[in-house]
Amino acid sequence: MKQRVARRWNFKLTWPLHVMLVPGIVLVLIFAYLPMLGLVMAFQDFQPQLGFFRSEWIGFENFKLMFEYPDARQVIWNTLLIAVIKIVAHLIVPLIFALLLNEVRKMVFKRFVQTLVYLPHFLSWVILGGILLDMLSTDGGLVNQALGWFGIEPIFFLGNGDWFRFTVIFSDVWKDFGFSTIIFLAALSGINPDFYEAALIDGANRWQQMLKITLPSLIPITIVVGTLSLGNILNAGFDQIFNLYNPLVYEKGDIIDTYVYRVGLIGGDFGFGTAVGVFKSLVSFILIVISYRLAYKLANYRIF
Amino acid sequence: MHHRSLSYRIFSVGNNVLLALLSFLCIAPLLHVLAVSFSSSAAADANIVKLWPIGFSLEAYKVTLANEYFIGSFFNSITRTLLGTAVAVGMSILIGYSLSKETNEFKGRNGYAWFFVFTMLFSGGLIPGYMIVQKLGLLNSIWALVLPGAVSVYNTILLMNFFRTSVPKALEEAAFIDGAGHFRALWSIYLPISLPSLATISLFTMVGHWNAWFDGLIYMTQSEKYPMSTLLQTLVVQRDLSSMNVNADEMKELSNRTVKTAQIFIATLPIIAVYPFLQKFFVKGIVLGSVKE
Numbered sequence: 001m002k003q004r005v006a007r008r009w010n011f012k013l014t015w016p017l018h019v020m021l022v023p024g025i026v027l028v029l030i031f032a033y034l035p036m037l038g039l040v041m042a043f044q045d046f047q048p049q050l051g052f053f054r055s056e057w058i059g060f061e062n063f064k065l066m067f068e069y070p071d072a073r074q075v076i077w078n079t080l081l082i083a084v085i086k087i088v089a090h091l092i093v094p095l096i097f098a099l100l101l102n103e104v105r106k107m108v109f110k111r112f113v114q115t116l117v118y119l120p121h122f123l124s125w126v127i128l129g130g131i132l133l134d135m136l137s138t139d140g141g142l143v144n145q146a147l148g149w150f151g152i153e154p155i156f157f158l159g160n161g162d163w164f165r166f167t168v169i170f171s172d173v174w175k176d177f178g179f180s181t182i183i184f185l186a187a188l189s190g191i192n193p194d195f196y197e198a199a200l201i202d203g204a205n206r207w208q209q210m211l212k213i214t215l216p217s218l219i220p221i222t223i224v225v226g227t228l229s230l231g232n233i234l235n236a237g238f239d240q241i242f243n244l245y246n247p248l249v250y251e252k253g254d255i256i257d258t259y260v261y262r263v264g265l266i267g268g269d270f271g272f273g274t275a276v277g278v279f280k281s282l283v284s285f286i287l288i289v290i291s292y293r294l295a296y297k298l299a300n301y302r303i304f
Numbered sequence: 305m306h307h308r309s310l311s312y313r314i315f316s317v318g319n320n321v322l323l324a325l326l327s328f329l330c331i332a333p334l335l336h337v338l339a340v341s342f343s344s345s346a347a348a349d350a351n352i353v354k355l356w357p358i359g360f361s362l363e364a365y366k367v368t369l370a371n372e373y374f375i376g377s378f379f380n381s382i383t384r385t386l387l388g389t390a391v392a393v394g395m396s397i398l399i400g401y402s403l404s405k406e407t408n409e410f411k412g413r414n415g416y417a418w419f420f421v422f423t424m425l426f427s428g429g430l431i432p433g434y435m436i437v438q439k440l441g442l443l444n445s446i447w448a449l450v451l452p453g454a455v456s457v458y459n460t461i462l463l464m465n466f467f468r469t470s471v472p473k474a475l476e477e478a479a480f481i482d483g484a485g486h487f488r489a490l491w492s493i494y495l496p497i498s499l500p501s502l503a504t505i506s507l508f509t510m511v512g513h514w515n516a517w518f519d520g521l522i523y524m525t526q527s528e529k530y531p532m533s534t535l536l537q538t539l540v541v542q543r544d545l546s547s548m549n550v551n552a553d554e555m556k557e558l559s560n561r562t563v564k565t566a567q568i569f570i571a572t573l574p575i576i577a578v579y580p581f582l583q584k585f586f587v588k589g590i591v592l593g594s595v596k597e
Contacts (some may be wrong), residue, residue, distance in 0.1 A: 008340050017413075017486055018412075020398040020399070020402045020486070021416055024398060024399045024420070025416075025419070028457050031433070031451060031454075032423040035427070035428025035429070035432035035433045035435075035436055036427070037432075038428050038433075038436070039428055039432060041432065097326075100319055101323065103316065104319070109320065109323075113323045113324070113326070113327045116327035116328075117326060117333050119330060119334075119576075120330055123515070123575060124514075124515035124516075126515070126517045126540075127533075127572055129335075129537075129541045130541055130567075131333045131334070131337050131568060132333075133541065134337070134340070135333060141349030144321065145351065174329070195368060205312065206309075206312045207312070238518075242539045243537065257430070260429070261432070263436060264430065265430060265431060270431050273427065273430070273431050274431045274432060277431060279430075280429070281427055284426075289425070
C-alpha cells in the first residue's frame with residue numbers, strides 16, 4: 001500500500017509541487033537573483049545612460065577607493081563598532097532580564113511586565129525616531145528636562161557624535177531587550193523542575209539555584225544566539241540610524257548602509273555604492289556561513 | 305516556605321520594583337507622545353506636558369484627519385498592507401507546502417530549497433534592487449511595495465516546519481488514496497489545520513507592511529503615493545518638505561508639535577490594536593521557528 005502511494009507521488013502527483021513553486025521562483029529570480037547580476041556595476045565606472053554593457057570596466061578600482069577614502073574607512077569602523085556593541089548588549093541585557101523575570105512568582109505581574117516590554121519591538125524606527133527626536137530635543141525635550149531636575153546641563157544627544165552613538169545603542173537595546181528575552185524564557189521553561197526540587201533538598205538557596213541550575217541551562221541558547229548574530233556584524237541598523245542621524249554626526253554615526261544610500265542612490269555614484277554594498281554582502285555571507293557551522297558544532301543547532 | 309530567606313525576600317521586592325520601573329520605561333515615551341497630542345498647542349510649545357495632557361484639546365487630531373495627504377497615505381498603507389500580506393502569505397503557503405515534502409517524495413526538493421535559502425544569505429543590495437524596480441516601470445506603483453519582499457524565506461521555513469510536524473501523514477495518505485491531488489490536500493487538510501500558524505504569519509507580515517517606510521521613500525516619487533510610514537518619515541523625522549512636490553503652506557500646519565505627535569500616535573494605533581493578538585501568537589511562533597529538535 002505504502003509503495004503504491006509513493007509511486008503515485010513520484011510519477012503522477014509531483015507536478016503540482018513544481019507548479020506551486022513557479023510564482024515564488026519567478027519573484028525571487030526577478031527581485032533577488034537579477035539584482036545580484038547588477039553587482040557587475042561594482043567593477044565598472046557605471047553611467048546609467050551607458051548601461052551595463054557600455055560602461056567602462058575599471059576592475060577593483062571602486063573597492064580600492066573604498067579603503068582609501070577616509071570617510072569610507074570611517075564608515076566601516078563606525079559600523080563595526082556600533083554593531084559589535086549592539087550584539088553584545090543584545091546578548092547580556094535580555095539574559096539578565098530573563099533571569100530577573102524568572103524570579104517573579106506572581107504570574108499576573110510577570111505577564112504584565114512582558115506585555116509592556118515586548119511592545120516597542122513592534123514599533124517602527126520612523127515612529128520611534130519621531131518620538132526620540134521630540135523627547136531628546138535640547139529645547140525642552142522631556143529627557144533633558146528630567147536631567148535638569150538633577151542639575152545636569154542639557155545634552156545634545158543627536159548632535160554630538162559620541163552621544164549619538166550612545167543614544168543609538170541605548171535606544172536599540174531599549175526597543176528590543178524585551179522581545180529578545182522570549183528565546184531565553186523559552187529555554188527557562190524547558191528546565192526540569194526536578195533539578196530545583198533536588199537542589200532544595202540539598203539545602204541550596206535561591207541564589208545558588210540560580211547560579212548552579214538556571215544560568216548553566218541558558219548557556220547553549222546563549223551560544224546559539226551569540227554565534228548567529230555574527231552575521232549582523234556589519235548591520236548596525238539602517239532604519240534606526242537613518243531616522244536619527246543628521247550631518248552633525250556623520251563622522252561618528254554614519255554606517256555602511258546609510259553611506260551607500262547617500263553616496264550611491266542619492267549621489268548617483270552607482271558603481272561605488274554597489275561596491276561598498278558588495279563588500280558588506282560578502283563579509284556578511286561569509287560570517288553567516290561560519291556562524292551556522294559554529295552554532296551547529298557548539299550547540300548542535302540547525303535551522304533546517 | 306523555608307527556602308525564602310530574608311535576603312531573598314528583600315531581593316524579590318527590589319526585583320519587582322526594578323521590573324515595574326523597566327516596564328514603565330518601555331511605554332513612557334508613548335504615553336508622553338499621547339499626552340502631548342491631546343494638549344493645547346500652547347502647553348506643548350511651553351514644554352510643560354509630561355505624561356498627562358495639559359489644556360486638553362482635540363485640535364491636533366482635527367487638523368491631521370482633515371489633511372488630504374495624511375488620509376491618502378492612510379489608504380495607501382491599508383492597500384499595501386492587505387495586498388502585500390495576501391501575496392506574501394500565499395507565497396509562503398505554496399512554497400512551504402511544496403518544500404515540506406521529503407526528497408524521496410519530491411525529487412528536486414533540496415535544490416529548490418537552496419534556491420530560496422540562498423537569498424537569505426546573500427543579496428544584491430540596495431542599488432541593483434532599486435534599478436530592477438525602476439527598469440520594470442514599477443516606480444510609483446503599489447506593486448513596488450508588494451512584490452520585491454513577497455517571498456519571505458523565513459516565514460516559508462516556519463510554515464514548512466509546521467506542515468511537517470503538525471499535519472498527520474496518515475490523513476494526507478488517506479486523501480491521496482481517495483484520489484486527491486496536492487492542491488486538494490493543501491486546501492482541505494493542510495490549511496485548516498494550520499490556521500493558527502497562518503494567522504501568526506499574517507499578523508507579522510501586516511505589521512511589517514504597516515511599518516515599512518524605506519521602499520515608499522525610494523520607489524514612490526510622488527508624495528501622494530506615499531504610505532503613512534513614509535509620509536511620517538518625511539514630515540516628522542526628516543522634517544524636509546522640500547523633497548515633496550506639494551504646496552508648502554498646506555503642509556505647514558502639519559509641522560506643529562501637537563500635530564506631529566498626533567500623527568505618530570495615529571500611525572501607532574493599528575499596531576497597538578493588533579498587539580494583543582500578536583502577543584498571543586508570537587511566543588509560540590518564535591519557538592516554533594527557532595528550535596527544531
